[in-house]
Amino acid sequence: MATYTGVSMTKRGHPLHAGRPGNLAALLVLAGLICTSRVEAARPGRPRGNPEVSGRSSTIDSTAASRDSVRAAAFRDSLSKARDFFKQGQYADAEALSRRLVARAEAAAGADSFQVADALDVLVTCLLRGGKVDPSSRQLAQRALTIRERAFGPDHPDVARSLNNLANVLGSTGDYAGARRLQERALAILEKALGPDHPDVAKSLNNLGRLLMATGDYAGARPLYERALAIQEKALGPDHPDVAERLGSLAGLLWDSGDYAGARPL
Secondary structure (H helix, E strand, O other): OOOOOOOOOOOOOOOOOOOOOOHHHHHHHHHOOOOHHHHHHOOOOOOOOOHHHHHHHHHHHHHHHHHHHHHHHHHHHHHHHHHHHHHOOOHHHHHHHHHHHHHHHHHHHOOOOHHHHHHHHHHHHHHHHOOOOOHHHHHHHHHHHHHHHHHHOOOOHHHHHHHHHHHHHHHHOOOHHHHHHHHHHHHHHHHHHHOOOOHHHHHHHHHHHHHHHHOOOHHHHHHHHHHHHHHHHHHHOOOOHHHHHHHHHHHHHHHHOOOHHHHOOO
């Protein structure tokens, strides 16, 4: 029987997802530069004042917005750096940086902000990769999921990411039934939101297949791996690294289930 180690799905786009509705203000808050007086001045119905003064104010606001953008980008870069740490096996550094980012996001944007959820997801992945899963890991993953469900509703693709992380924690602690329910829900969300042939659906299929394989359900895992492979070959071409990864997953399943002839060509 294969050993289940949770690994979170590849993130889509930046950690802060600046394209989400209403996220610009949150990014500015995170940068720590939003000025109450500037927010008040921007409210509808407030007198605009002298045009010359307004012009200077506009220039000042533009400069401040540039600084805000730089600081928000720095936060995104820090999240990426934490991911790089755990990819390189520097788990202690990854965990320490992730915890600092959670605290920074809480202070700047609020305890229930999506920035906190993004940082929590990175922290949970660090703990999974570093083999430090404990009850607190489940609490962190559950908190990220709760934040996203409240912010975006239960069927948003970002909710699927947090579902995947929580499922990885449960699977790593032996709660395969609980993990399977979450992985199946994540898959359903992505299929509905992105379509059945999206590469993120392939990753979710692979996650669920890996979980079933860990429980010895090779027959259930095989069609998931095969479908994931077909999606990524169509979307990315036969020579893409992600396709190679899917081929490896399928070959490992066939080998572990005793189908050595089927595994060799892969």
